[in-house]
Amino acid sequence: MAENLLIATESDKPSRYKTLIPQLEALTSGETDITANLANIAAALKQTMNFFWVGFYLVKDSGGKQELVLGPFQGPIACTRVGLGKGVCGTSWKEKKVIVVPDVEAFPGHIACSSASKSEIVLPALKNNEVVLVLDVDSDKLNDFDSTDEKYLLQVMQLIEKMF
Ligand code: SME
Numbered sequence: 001m002a003e004n005l006l007i008a009t010e011s012d013k014p015s016r017y018k019t020l021i022p023q024l025e026a027l028t029s030g031e032t033d034i035t036a037n038l039a040n041i042a043a044a045l046k047q048t049m050n051f052f053w054v055g056f057y058l059v060k061d062s063g064g065k066q067e068l069v070l071g072p073f074q075g076p077i078a079c080t081r082v083g084l085g086k087g088v089c090g091t092s093w094k095e096k097k098v099i100v101v102p103d104v105e106a107f108p109g110h111i112a113c114s115s116a117s118k119s120e121i122v123l124p125a126l127k128n129n130e131v132v133l134v135l136d137v138d139s140d141k142l143n144d145f146d147s148t149d150e151k152y153l154l155q156v157m158q159l160i161e162k163m164f
Contacts, residue, residue: 007048017152020048024159034163038133039072041156045137046074052117053138057082057089059131068093068134075138078113087111092122093131098150102143114138121145125157127164135160 008019024044028037038056045054055073059066068082068089085094087110092099101120104110110120117138124131135157139145 005044005047013049013148014152016048017148017155020044021152021155021159024156028159028163032163035072037163038160041160042072042074045156051075051137052140053078053114054136056133056135058133059093071133076114076116079111082111088120088122089134089136092124092134096124096126096129096131098123098154100145100150102145116140118142119144121149121153123150123153123157125160125164127161132164133160 005023006019008015024041027040027044031037042055045051053075056071057068058071060069070078070080082090084090088099088101088107099122101107104117104120117140119139119142121137123135125133135153
């Protein structure tokens with residue numbers, strides 16, 4: 001397993017993602033533990049893309065219902081639980097789709113874990129057509145996520161889906 005992350009010297013997003021994704025595959029292919037793999041993916045995304053906050057919320061049973069529960073992440077401390085349909089993460093879970101939020105204050109019901117967070121992208125991972133987790137990425141800049149992020153982060157989600 002590669003222990004050093006190679007980060008593209010080019011500063012453009014596509015180059016950085018393109019250098020990162022094969023390394024994520026190499027980093028996770030020899031490990032079966034989900035937590036270990038999600039932890040390294042969060043760290044590698046943070047190191048490469050310098051996101052303000054990047055991490056996972058996993059669907060878990062909680063007192064007879066399901067909730068999103070905070071998983072491996074990098075960045076400031078965050079909210080631990082999110083309900084179905086709540087906030088951006090819970091909406092991505094409920095609707096089983098990617099949500100890009102250019103301005104979190106304009107998203108009804110957005111859950112503010114940090115007042116510094118200004119824009120956000122959330123992507124679900126599915127198994128048997130059910131969401132098993134979401135990847136949440138926050139930026140401290142408005143309108144920081146675009147179709148390039150969506151394209152490459154979807155590749156990351158496909159890699160994660162193979163782990164379940
Ligand atoms: N903003 C998210 C909550 C998670 S934090 O951003 C880390 C939401 O609205 O679901």
